[in-house]
Amino acid sequence: MNRFTDNALSSWMKADGPDSDIVISSRVRIARNLSSAPFPMLATNQQSQEVLNRVSSVINSDELHEICRFELVPLKTMNELEKRVLVEKHLISPNLADDARNGAAILSENESISIMVNEEDHLRIQVLYPGFQLKEAWELANQIDDVFEGAVDYAYDEKFGYLTSCPTNVGTGIRASVMMHLPALVITKQINRILQAITQVGLAVRGLYGEGSEATGNIFQISNQITLGQTEDEIIDNLHGVARQIIEHEKAARQKLMGESRTKIMDRIRRSFGIMKYAEVMDSKESAQRLSDVRLGIDLGLIHEVPAIAMNELLVMTQPGYLQKHFGKMLSPEERDVHRAKLIREVFGNK
Incomplete structure (x- = not known):
């Protein structure tokens, strides 16, 4: 299990993608929810364990192995820091990390697929792809969903579609999103x-960690709000079309x-690069903004000293959970700011 928490960068994030x-x-x-058990919020400990057992049996099926290999990670085997790292890597939700009875994560080897068990719903099947590959992510998620639907009975209504704990997910049960870095639209005041x-x-606009999170570092998560009254393909096509327009505007x-x-923009980027390379203290908000500037500089061909992949890595490495896991101890907010700056200097080649 340590391999999922020791490395800040999931394997899928190392790959390049369209418009990355x-x-x-x-x-x-x-x-998705199983028809044979109460939804997680109403389930007893025994009922949620039965759901976990039923779902666990599916990951060893030949049908799922044809897609990829998975590892079951029960949340009760993890400490708080390890769970926090999985949240920061977008592999599980804060809800699953904080309060889940017999909660578990089923993770693929490259961490592009994460299946949460006993979160708000019995199953949350998630697929992550680098760059703008929304349709590809949907195709893979749909394949995995088909395997589970062939093995268990889903809670489904002919009128309303798939039944979920939250009414806003009823229908298709699908949430699609693109995480976009839009610094130029922010700087030019078009955002x-x-x-x-x-x-x-x-569509909904959220921050790096979804609902309730602030859009720091010029990173915005664009997702669908409607799950009822549209087909899955219509939802994906609508989001895809809007995202394409945003890409062109950026x-x-x-x-x-x-x-x-x-x-002026070169000065801004170079100042942020210098501060990140030499700063002794860096809080999370400043870190996010400086990272945004440096990422923009790399994408514009103005900075060559650090690779673009390092920016993806630092997105996770500078978060509180990963910082404390990396340095092997609990840190106060002030200590985190010092260790964050130290870790950034190391990535920038200035130890």
């Missing part, structure tokens, strides 16, 4: 207009910055 200079990742998550347009077409904004404010 703007789209960090594409995600599809499917919520509010873009975000308002997004919400008007039935590209245009970056060209505008390089054309009209080249010296």
